[in-house]
Every structure is written in structure tokens, then in C-alpha cells.
Amino acid sequence: MxxxxxxxxxxxxxxxxxxxxxxxxxxxxxxxxxxxxxxxxxxxxxxxxxxxxxxxxxxxxxxxxxxxxxxxxxxxxxxxxxxxxxxxxxxxxxxxxxxxxxxxxxxxxxxxxxxxxxxxxxxxxxxxxxxxxxxxxxxxxxxxxxxxxxxxxxxxxxxxxxxxxxxxxxxxxxxxxxxxxxxxxxxxxxxxxxxxxxxxxxxxxxxxxxxxxxxxxxxxxxxxxxxxxxxxxxxxxxxxxxxxxxxxxxxxxxxSSFKIEVEEEEVPAKKQKLDVDAKPAEEEKKAEEETMEVQLEEKKVEEKETETEISEEKKESNSTNGVHHKNGTEEKTNGSEDKSNGEEKESNGTEEKTNGESKEEEKSEESAAQKTVSPTKKVVTDEAAGDAPQVAAE
CATH class of the missing domain: 3.40.50.1000 (HAD superfamily/HAD-like)
Incomplete structure (x- = not known):
């Protein structure tokens, strides 16, 4: 019993x-x-x-x-x-x-x-x-x-x-x-x-x-x-x-007794053989699953590290942009100074151009004067043969 x-x-x-x-x-x-x-x-x-x-x-x-x-x-x-x-x-x-x-x-x-x-x-x-x-x-x-x-x-x-x-x-x-x-x-x-x-x-x-x-x-x-x-x-x-x-x-x-022994049900011989044959495959599958779990964990770690690096780069970039903004302001100021100097140079150029035009006008007048004087000299020259002192006295 x-x-x-x-x-x-x-x-x-x-x-x-x-x-x-x-x-x-x-x-x-x-x-x-x-x-x-x-x-x-x-x-x-x-x-x-x-x-x-x-x-x-x-x-x-x-x-x-x-x-x-x-x-x-x-x-x-x-x-x-x-x-x-x-x-x-x-x-x-x-x-x-x-x-x-x-x-x-x-x-x-x-x-x-x-x-x-x-x-x-x-x-x-x-x-x-x-x-x-x-x-x-x-x-x-x-x-x-x-x-x-x-x-x-x-x-x-x-x-x-x-x-x-x-x-x-x-x-x-x-x-x-x-x-x-x-x-x-x-x-x-x-x-x-x-x-x-x-x-x-x-x-x-x-x-x-x-x-x-x-x-x-x-x-x-x-x-x-x-x-x-x-x-x-x-x-x-x-x-x-x-x-x-x-x-x-x-x-x-x-x-029938307080002493309880829970035993596994007896497995038929054929099923035992199938279980033995299937054991290596099950172990291999288990190993693959464990490997996948490890790889998944490694991937998670890598993703986390990447996120950390990106976060640090963003912080660094924000810090650098702050410096560039300051330099940009300085460059803009220098640009304004250069523009001012340019305007001064342009003003000087205008003055120089005016002076040049004055010089050319003087030169033109001289040239005209010279052209006016030249016939007289020729006359003098022509007349020199006959009465040079008179022309010279004028």
C-alpha cells in the first residue's frame, strides 16, 4: 500500500x-x-x-x-x-x-x-x-x-x-x-x-x-x-x-505514511535514448543563448559608452562655441575698424584724385601756353636774320 x-x-x-x-x-x-x-x-x-x-x-x-x-x-x-x-x-x-x-x-x-x-x-x-x-x-x-x-x-x-x-x-x-x-x-x-x-x-x-x-x-x-x-x-x-x-x-x-518520497516518474527506455540524443543539442542551444545574452549585454554597454561620449562632445562643443562667439564679436569690431580705415583711405584717394586732376589742369594750361609761345619764337627766329635785337628787346 x-x-x-x-x-x-x-x-x-x-x-x-x-x-x-x-x-x-x-x-x-x-x-x-x-x-x-x-x-x-x-x-x-x-x-x-x-x-x-x-x-x-x-x-x-x-x-x-x-x-x-x-x-x-x-x-x-x-x-x-x-x-x-x-x-x-x-x-x-x-x-x-x-x-x-x-x-x-x-x-x-x-x-x-x-x-x-x-x-x-x-x-x-x-x-x-x-x-x-x-x-x-x-x-x-x-x-x-x-x-x-x-x-x-x-x-x-x-x-x-x-x-x-x-x-x-x-x-x-x-x-x-x-x-x-x-x-x-x-x-x-x-x-x-x-x-x-x-x-x-x-x-x-x-x-x-x-x-x-x-x-x-x-x-x-x-x-x-x-x-x-x-x-x-x-x-x-x-x-x-x-x-x-x-x-x-x-x-x-x-x-499511507508521513514519510513522503516524491520520485520522478519512470521514463521508458526509448524516451530516455531520445533525451540522451537531444541533450547535446539542448546544451548547444543553451550555450548559444548564453552567448547571445553576453553579446546583448556588451552591446548595451557599448551603446551606453557611445551615449556618454556624445554627451561629453556636446558639452565640449557648447563650450567652444561660447569662445568663438566672443572672438566673432572681436572680429566684427576689427571689421568695423577696417571699414573705417577703408573709408579714410577712400577719402584720401578722393583727395589724391582731386589733386591729380588739378595737376593735369595745370599741365594742360602749360601745354597750351607753350603752344601759344612757339609761333612767336618762330617769328623771332625768322626775323632774327634781319633784325634780331628788336625782337629780343620786346
Whole structure:
């Protein structure tokens, strides 16, 4: 009997997500046979002796009162076979016989009455103290409890058995005292295990969101109640437990041990060969992708560096343009001076041109004068032969 790979994986996931664990005892942490074949027979065999020896004890008188109240309620409810109890019996012997018959009737009917569980717990104390009883735990329970504690996840017990009886079982187990691994215990004082309100109360008592408390049980009706309350559930399929239907296994995650081993599904030989052949190609593809990622990163770095360089060049260019603008202003000023000098030169040129024109006019007049004088000289020359002194005297 073992969990399927899918069930084991789902159980592992539920355990991982839970922050606290709530566990049933019978059929979950402890075999049903221990309860039915050890604990219950111990009560049956030692009930008469226990009543006789503890009848006058104050602790038992408190239990007796509860048993009488329960018996009256059963008779009023007209439960078949109900045994009435009268706390005013004529003799202790008759009263003890009536109590014995009432207790055995409830045990035969598998009643979960609080008064019955309280009496059983008191009797278990005697059995554990005497060494007649040793609490049974499945082999996977104690190691798993330790692991959960190491993981910081708290463990709680919820059973129809009285809290005191629960503590005795874990304190006096075949694996030793494991009670230190358990944070707290709950019994039917929190409500019946088939009622959703019971699980809501327990979650509130624990102080955890109900969705974070994982409940383990072997009883489908209990699982249904917890689920209805919003508490996740794992069913235990232990040897000796009532068989689960296929519908139960479909509805709930089912395991046969707390030791969960999530294994990969077996791969057919042909598929394994294909996977081996494909491995180099996959590795090559992975290497190419890694190379592309490196190149992409390098490109990003280069682009960033380029952007930085462009930004610096822009800053430098702006700084240089500022200097050129200043020089341009100076050049413009010099240009204005050159223009002014040019105008002065042009003015001088004009003056020189005027002077030139005056000189040419003088030269022209001289030339004209010379032309006027020349005929006279010729006349003089011509006349010189005859009367030169006269001409000269003029």
C-alpha cells in the first residue's frame, strides 16, 4: 500500500504550505488494533476492579456524576439498550454493577460520550503507570514529528479520546516520550469531529488561519467536516483502516505514511535514448543563448559608452562655441575698424584724385601756353636774320 506519485507530490505540497498540523490518533498516528485490541480490552477487563477500588475517590465521584447525567439523557432520548443510573442506589455494589453495565453498553455502541472517555482516561493512567500499557505509534510518526518541529511547524492532536488519555499515549509510547513534540491537544470539548464548527474553533484556538492548518485523518466524514470549514485535509490509508472508495481517493489526497518520497516518474527506455540524443543539442542551444545574452549585454554597454561620449562632445562643443562667439564679436569690431580705415583711405584717394586732376589742369594750361609761345619764337627766329635785337628787346 503506497501513494501514487501524483498523490505524494500533492501531499508534499500541502505539508509545505501548512504552518500547523492537526492529527487524529486512531488510524492516523496509532493503529486501530491498538485501541480496539489493547486499550478497550484493558478497560473491559479491569472495569469492575477499578470501580470497587476507586468508588469513594473524589476524582471518580466527579466522573460518576457525569455518567449519571449522560445515562438520563440517553434514557430520555429512548436510545435502544440505554442503561439507567440511579445515584441513590441502596448499596454500592448494586450501583457499581449498574455503572459497569452502562459503560460496557456505551463501549459496545462505540459511543464517544465525554463521560465515558473521561472514565477510560482515568483507567489508562493506572495501566500506563503499572506498565501494563504502552502507546503504539507507527514507525514514521516520531521521525516526522521531529522533522516538523525542526521546520518550525507546530503539531496538534484532535481525538475523541479524552485529552488526558491522549497525553498518556504519547508520553508512554513504544518510541518513548514524544509529548514534548506536541504543542496542544483537543477532544470532543471542542465539538464532535464530524461537525465543521469544531475545526473552526480549533483554528481559532491555535491562532492560525484555518487554511494554514492541515488535518490528517482516516475518517472521510471527519475530512468532509474539516473541508467544509475550509481546512485542507490528507487522508491516511493505513493497514487495518476502513477501505477508501475510488471517489474518496479522487476527492482527497491520500497517503499511507508521513514519510513522503516524491520520485520522478519512470521514463521508458526509448524516451530516455531520445533525451540522451537531444541533450547535446539542448546544451548547444543553451550555450548559444548564453552567448547571445553576453553579446546583448556588451552591446548595451557599448551603446551606453557611445551615449556618454556624445554627451561629453556636446558639452565640449557648447563650450567652444561660447569662445568663438566672443572672438566673432572681436572680429566684427576689427571689421568695423577696417571699414573705417577703408573709408579714410577712400577719402584720401578722393583727395589724391582731386589733386591729380588739378595737376593735369595745370599741365594742360602749360601745354597750351607753350603752344601759344612757339609761333612767336618762330617769328623771332625768322626775323632774327634781319633784325634780331628788336625782337629780343620786346
Amino acid at each position: 503506497s501513494s501514487t506519485p501524483n498523490q505524494a507530490a500533492e501531499a508534499a505540497k500541502l505539508m509545505k504550505n501548512a504552518s500547523a498540523f492537526l492529527l487524529d490518533i486512531e488510524g492516523t498516528t496509532t493503529s486501530i488494533s491498538f485501541v480496539k485490541d489493547k486499550l478497550f480490552p484493558y478497560v473491559r477487563e479491569n472495569l469492575a476492579t477499578y470501580l470497587k477500588e476507586n468508588w469513594a475517590e473524589a476524582s471518580f465521584q466527579g466522573v460518576l456524576k457525569k455518567l449519571v447525567e449522560q445515562a438520563k439523557a440517553d434514557v430520555e432520548a429512548k436510545m435502544e439498550g440505554a442503561v439507567a443510573l440511579d445515584d441513590e442506589e441502596e448499596s454500592p455494589e448494586k450501583a457499581q454493577d449498574a455503572v459497569k453495565n452502562n459503560v460496557l453498553w456505551m463501549m459496545d455502541a462505540d459511543r464517544k460520550a465525554g463521560a465515558l472517555k473521561l472514565l477510560q482516561a482515568q483507567m489508562y493512567v493506572k495501566g500506563y503507570e503499572a506498565g501494563s500499557l504502552k502507546g503504539h505509534l507507527y514507525d514514521d510518526v516520531e521521525p516526522q514529528f521531529k522533522k516538523w518541529n525542526e521546520d518550525g511547524k507546530k503539531i496538534y492532536i484532535y481525538s475523541s479520546g479524552n485529552v488526558e488519555a491522549q497525553k498518556l499515549l504519547f508520553k508512554n509510547s513504544e518510541a518513548g516520550d514524544v509529548s514534548a513534540l506536541i504543542a496542544d491537544y483537543f477532544d470532543t470539548d471542542m465539538g464532535a469531529k464530524v461537525e465543521k464548527e469544531s475545526y473552526t474553533k480549533i483554528a481559532e484556538k491555535i491562532g492560525k488561519p484555518i487554511g494554514e492548518v492541515l488535518f490528517f485523518t482516516d475518517i472521510v466524514k471527519e475530512a468532509d467536516a474539516a473541508t467544509e470549514a475550509g481546512m485542507p485535509v490528507i487522508l491516511l490509508e493505513r493497514e487495518g483502516n476502513a477501505p477508501l472508495t475510488e471517489a474518496d481517493k479522487t476527492k482527497y489526497t491520500v497517503i
